[in-house]
Amino acid sequence: MSELLRLTGISKRFTKSVDLAGRIANVLGAKNVPRVVHAVDDVDLVVSAGEVVGLVGESGCGKSTLGRVIAGIHPPSAGAVFWEGRDINAMDAEAQKAFTLGVQMIFQDPMSSLNPRMRAGEIVGEAPRVHGFTDAQGQRAYVDALFQQVGLDPEYKQRLPHQFSGGQRARIGIARALAVKPRLLVCDESVAALDVSIQAQVLNLFMDLREQLGLAYVFISHDLGVVRHIADRVVIMYLGRVVESGPRAAIFGTPQHPYTRALLENVPRLDARKRRFVTVKGEIPSPLDPPPGCHFHPRCPHAGPRCSREVPVKTAASQGHIVACHLADGGVD
Amino acid sequence: MAGPVLAVDNLATHFFTRDGVVKSVDGVSFEVKPGEVLGLVGESGSGKSVTGFSILGLIDPPGRIVGGSIQLNGEELVGRSESEMRKVRGKSLAMIFQDPMMTLNPVLRIDTQMIEAVLAHDAVSEKAARARAAEALGMVGIPAPEERLFAYPHQFSGGMRQRVAIAIALLHRPSLIIADEPTTALDVTIQSQILAEVQRICAESGTALVWITHDLAVVAGLADRVAVMYAGRIVEQGGVDDVLDRPCHPYTQGLIGSVPGAHPAGARLHAIPGSTPSLKHLPQGCAFAPRCTRADAACAVAPPITMNQGRAYRCFHPAAQAGASA
Ligand SMILES: Nc1ncnc2c1ncn2[C@@H]1O[C@H](COP(=O)(O)OP(=O)(O)OP(=O)(O)O)[C@@H](O)[C@H]1O
Ligand SMILES: Nc1ncnc2c1ncn2[C@@H]1O[C@H](COP(=O)(O)OP(=O)(O)OP(=O)(O)O)[C@@H](O)[C@H]1O
Ligand code: SF4
Ligand code: SF4
Ligand SMILES: [Mg+2]
Ligand SMILES: [Mg+2]
Numbered sequence: 001m002s003e004l005l006r007l008t009g010i011s012k013r014f015t016k017s018v019d020l021a022g023r024i025a026n027v028l029g030a031k032n033v034p035r036v037v038h039a040v041d042d043v044d045l046v047v048s049a050g051e052v053v054g055l056v057g058e059s060g061c062g063k064s065t066l067g068r069v070i071a072g073i074h075p076p077s078a079g080a081v082f083w084e085g086r087d088i089n090a091m092d093a094e095a096q097k098a099f100t101l102g103v104q105m106i107f108q109d110p111m112s113s114l115n116p117r118m119r120a121g122e123i124v125g126e127a128p129r130v131h132g133f134t135d136a137q138g139q140r141a142y143v144d145a146l147f148q149q150v151g152l153d154p155e156y157k158q159r160l161p162h163q164f165s166g167g168q169r170a171r172i173g174i175a176r177a178l179a180v181k182p183r184l185l186v187c188d189e190s191v192a193a194l195d196v197s198i199q200a201q202v203l204n205l206f207m208d209l210r211e212q213l214g215l216a217y218v219f220i221s222h223d224l225g226v227v228r229h230i231a232d233r234v235v236i237m238y239l240g241r242v243v244e245s246g247p248r249a250a251i252f253g254t255p256q257h258p259y260t261r262a263l264l265e266n267v268p269r270l271d272a273r274k275r276r277f278v279t280v281k282g283e284i285p286s287p288l289d290p291p292p293g294c295h296f297h298p299r300c301p302h303a304g305p306r307c308s309r310e311v312p313v314k315t316a317a318s319q320g321h322i323v324a325c326h327l328a329d330g331g332v333d
Numbered sequence: 334m335a336g337p338v339l340a341v342d343n344l345a346t347h348f349f350t351r352d353g354v355v356k357s358v359d360g361v362s363f364e365v366k367p368g369e370v371l372g373l374v375g376e377s378g379s380g381k382s383v384t385g386f387s388i389l390g391l392i393d394p395p396g397r398i399v400g401g402s403i404q405l406n407g408e409e410l411v412g413r414s415e416s417e418m419r420k421v422r423g424k425s426l427a428m429i430f431q432d433p434m435m436t437l438n439p440v441l442r443i444d445t446q447m448i449e450a451v452l453a454h455d456a457v458s459e460k461a462a463r464a465r466a467a468e469a470l471g472m473v474g475i476p477a478p479e480e481r482l483f484a485y486p487h488q489f490s491g492g493m494r495q496r497v498a499i500a501i502a503l504l505h506r507p508s509l510i511i512a513d514e515p516t517t518a519l520d521v522t523i524q525s526q527i528l529a530e531v532q533r534i535c536a537e538s539g540t541a542l543v544w545i546t547h548d549l550a551v552v553a554g555l556a557d558r559v560a561v562m563y564a565g566r567i568v569e570q571g572g573v574d575d576v577l578d579r580p581c582h583p584y585t586q587g588l589i590g591s592v593p594g595a596h597p598a599g600a601r602l603h604a605i606p607g608s609t610p611s612l613k614h615l616p617q618g619c620a621f622a623p624r625c626t627r628a629d630a631a632c633a634v635a636p637p638i639t640m641n642q643g644r645a646y647r648c649f650h651p652a653a654q655a656g657a658s659a
Binding site: 058059165167168195196197198199200201203204207222223224225226228229230248262263266267268269270271272273274275276277278279280283284 | 524593605
């Protein structure tokens, strides 16, 4: 498979300014300074054409931020993004446009990303007309075809977003993204708000579109069941860093990182009845103040002295299976 | 043998809105035995929360319980006044919500709130009440409970706040807790910690639990029995293994078929066609008929409850496995 997107050493930092209470305290002599959140910290990632990469982790670990960097919405603070092998900062205007249209993002809550006063047909038809995928005459047929592709009756083109159910709105968001013929869809919790019977319909649609159009996906989800179902490759994040990534079979079959193992053990499963819930101790630390060394060490049952001192490096456990843990790199002592 | 802690019989709770009557709960019956965990599952709008609120006596106009009976330890709750219900709520009947701030007051310290909750039902000294509050916090796994009592809710993480809400629910050792999606907003590792605590506490104290959720997998891990709701009715209920491994009702089958984890990776999910109906425009007869592959002319009247070897379902054409499960 040919490489579509490559991220190398991507970091994204946000500065949290001092709040009012802090500024008042500063007047009285306190030393509150703006704090930096490392939302994404030195991430490498490759997405091949037609591939589904699942991005998993608990809240605040940086999934959405990474998704936005991939979609070109956030410029990274460090690192480089390559589209079909070319650095996006060293591209001519035409190549840049191909990248911008080539990656489309689908958000969690289609209601808030759809203009409430625009009719569904216009929401889907606007971008392809602006970017010359169709003209005024062809637009009608173009939009009808898109509606059919995502399983919506073209009759519904005249409706406003609030006149649709949650599942139908998700389909409109998908049709809008497809309208500019992307090669990569970044789906950020795109099925999280849907009821399971509707979620299943939309997941089936994603898989059909992949087959028909050869689309690649970065599929962001906190739901490991969904990711196991849809992804070829899985990336596990914790507090801004990738702790493990690899083919689906490796991540679910022979997980190496203690955090990945803990996540897998903690996920409720239909076939695990009246189970004893095993737990990881402790809470997810604040991204404002992550623990030194390996971010997971305060919660890790295997942590040793090295874990709080040194950031683990990315080590290959097997072909394409990367883990960032001292256990895989010389031990924890 | 002791009777059920909770017996709900033919409960109907309707909302009389300007543009029509919403039959949110319509003919719901179930029982919960001491120490038992009942999982009440269904998709959004199916009537799970309204069922829970009805039991707690928390239905406000334009809503009203229009029929049926709710017995807690043999005593009828339907028709009681608000002041009578207040004596029951928080004492023998407690609740936990998805948002712990439904229980917690943001401007009061935890100790103020917990001591008040103890004194609301028991005439003990403030010192004794404080000791009980600290003990309850310890039970739900909050470290250094005596110190944490001095904190305000905003000083806790979401998971910790939910633990405090659970501790408050436990203060009077209730015989029944109604939990409405209490872990839905939490991360998996935190959800797991809370499920483990709740499971341990209920097993130790014999507290019965009604766990409301849309997540079948959580129910699988926690519940003894499962009731599946659709459009205001329980369409199927029974033991957790029966319902999840040998579902009778086409809707239960569809729900299970929709869960990605139950399929080989990449396989098509057996999604249910169509979408959930509006409760204002329910079809005549079986509410599931427009989405059901087994629907026929018989389904034009509402299916009655069929009892079959410890399970109950509302369907004219249940899956054949039903009888074979014994
Ligand atoms: N625009 C922003 N300004 C400041 N901080 C931000 C911004 N966007 C994200 N962050 C911070 O970066 C961290 C990662 O956030 P992000 O939204 O990427 O996490 P996530 O993994 O998508 O979480 P969730 O599962 O809750 O959606 C968080 O600590 C968040 O508060
Ligand atoms: N105050 C109200 N006025 C009118 N209708 C209401 C009111 N409260 C609830 N309903 C309706 O009752 C039905 C059942 O709602 P309920 O909150 O019990 O659903 P649920 O199963 O808990 O769903 P969810 O999973 O989304 O929490 C819904 O159709 C809802 O719109
Ligand atoms: S590096 Fe150490 S603390 Fe981190 S996951 Fe590995 S063993 Fe645990
Ligand atoms: S009663 Fe008829 S329509 Fe309803 S679930 Fe059974 S077979 Fe389907
Ligand atoms: Mg996010
Ligand atoms: Mg609810």
